[in-house]
Amino acid sequence: MEQQQLKKSLNLPQVITLAAGGMIAAWMVEIKYWFELTGTGSFLALIVCAIFVLPLCFIYAEMTTTMPYAGGENIWITNAFGWNAGWLCVWFVLLLYVMAMPTVSFGIAGMVSYLYPVTDVQVKIIAAAILVVWFFLTNYELKFIAKLQSILFWTTLAVSLAASLIFIFSGAWSFENFKSNLMPNGFSGFSAAIALLIMKFIGFDMIPQLSEETTFPKKDMWKAFVGSLGFTVIIYAMAVIGVGGIVSQEWVLQTDIVDPRVADIIDMHWLGVAIVIMGTGTCLTTLSGFWISASRTFFGAAKQGQFTKKLTKLNKHGQPVLANFIVGILSIYFTVFAPSAWVDYIYTIYSVNAGVVYLMVSLAFLRLRQKHPEWERPYKLKAPWFFGTVGVVFCIYVIYVALSAMNMNAWIVLLIYLALGVMFWAYAKIMQKKNPEEWKVIITSPDTEMQAK
Numbered sequence: 001m002e003q004q005q006l007k008k009s010l011n012l013p014q015v016i017t018l019a020a021g022g023m024i025a026a027w028m029v030e031i032k033y034w035f036e037l038t039g040t041g042s043f044l045a046l047i048v049c050a051i052f053v054l055p056l057c058f059i060y061a062e063m064t065t066t067m068p069y070a071g072g073e074n075i076w077i078t079n080a081f082g083w084n085a086g087w088l089c090v091w092f093v094l095l096l097y098v099m100a101m102p103t104v105s106f107g108i109a110g111m112v113s114y115l116y117p118v119t120d121v122q123v124k125i126i127a128a129a130i131l132v133v134w135f136f137l138t139n140y141e142l143k144f145i146a147k148l149q150s151i152l153f154w155t156t157l158a159v160s161l162a163a164s165l166i167f168i169f170s171g172a173w174s175f176e177n178f179k180s181n182l183m184p185n186g187f188s189g190f191s192a193a194i195a196l197l198i199m200k201f202i203g204f205d206m207i208p209q210l211s212e213e214t215t216f217p218k219k220d221m222w223k224a225f226v227g228s229l230g231f232t233v234i235i236y237a238m239a240v241i242g243v244g245g246i247v248s249q250e251w252v253l254q255t256d257i258v259d260p261r262v263a264d265i266i267d268m269h270w271l272g273v274a275i276v277i278m279g280t281g282t283c284l285t286t287l288s289g290f291w292i293s294a295s296r297t298f299f300g301a302a303k304q305g306q307f308t309k310k311l312t313k314l315n316k317h318g319q320p321v322l323a324n325f326i327v328g329i330l331s332i333y334f335t336v337f338a339p340s341a342w343v344d345y346i347y348t349i350y351s352v353n354a355g356v357v358y359l360m361v362s363l364a365f366l367r368l369r370q371k372h373p374e375w376e377r378p379y380k381l382k383a384p385w386f387f388g389t390v391g392v393v394f395c396i397y398v399i400y401v402a403l404s405a406m407n408m409n410a411w412i413v414l415l416i417y418l419a420l421g422v423m424f425w426a427y428a429k430i431m432q433k434k435n436p437e438e439w440k441v442i443i444t445s446p447d448t449e450m451q452a453k
Contacts, residue, residue: 071300
């Protein structure tokens with residue numbers, strides 16, 4: 001089957017907003033978990049986590065410019081450590097993207113319930129309907145989604161920062177209150193938050209998935225990573241500061257949706273409504289980010305014979321239609337059937353997966369510097385061993401903390417997912433023997449792409 005190329009249509013600002021939109025979710029619902037970990041200290045934990053994620057961003061930037069192909073991490077790890085390691089990476093990456101979809105429904109639940117009471121069933125129906133609509137959107141030109149995402153992102157940035165500043169200067173905000181909620185669980189809670197809050201920065205890894213579709217110079221790719229990370233840190237940190245000086249940790253833990261309720265406390269219900277409308281749009285940007293990343297992950301894996309090459313088929317708009325369909329089915333399934341307690345342990349599952357994927361990327365980065373020094377690197381890091389070592393150490397720490405924090409339900413979900421992965425991996429191996437043309441192994445690299453041209 002002839003392999004197809006994705007359509008180039010995305011400029012630098014669009015990539016930044018797509019990636020940042022994937023990272024910025026409904027924090028006004030999830031902020032309760034942050035406060036449970038370390039109170040208002042979560043603003044500092046977010047900043048420290050971002051500082052440790054920054055070296056990973058630079059590693060990703062070099063790897064993306066070296067191998068700018070859909071599939072991202074899988075392509076890099078396959079070139080460094082082989083087909084099987086790449087397949088393992090794919091399975092962990094898909095868990096990051098597809099199984100996060102229920103967080104969208106819970107986010108929407110918190111938003112809608114502020115305006116009008118809805119049942120869990122109604123929330124799931126609404127979320128499933130949104131996913132169906134989004135399926136049709138993802139099968140049109142990505143440039144259209146990018147424009148829509150840009151509108152939603154800049155609206156989110158403006159409304160969220162304005163709300164945080166209004167809270168701070170409302171007269172109800174006090175530094176003493178903010179200080180009293182600072183790190184209630186001591187250093188242990190703060191250090192755990194540094195690792196577990198990596199979930200809030202999952203989204204910058206969407207950029208490699210879009211690299212085949214970008215129009216700007218490869219050497220500028222690092223700007224997409226740093227820009228999306230920077231915007232995310234600003235919005236989250238300001239949100240914590242804004243509410244943390246008005247309400248207590250106990251109040252936050254007992255509240256359904258934090259920011260709008262804080263707006264009600266200062267007699268600004270209109271601001272609460274604006275935050276809810278903005279938050280709903282934020283859920284949509286997160287949804288599109290995960291969806292696009294998951295479909296491109298399937299596309300890149302299929303090109304390497306890790307899944308059927310039918311997943312590389314593009315429609316007239318240049319979109320991987322079958323990959324989008326599979327993502328849609330999985331998204332609807334997990335959104336409708338995810339238990340209500342999902343959000344309680346998704347952080348730990350997410351953090352384990354992120355740690356594993358980023359650890360493999362950091363090791364692949366170091367390995368490929370030795371294995372293929374001749375490959376062109378439009379953006380090339382100085383002191384690669386420093387960045388690689390920092391990435392490896394931080395990822396090991398994230399994995400350790402996340403595994404320590406996992407409860408029984410989280411372990412069950414993760415083990416079932418890994419068992420399913422073994423089955424799909426075995427199926428791919430069998431099909432390579434039964435249908436070698438359909439499942440031909442082709443490791444995507446600068447060398448094979450040059451030969452294809």
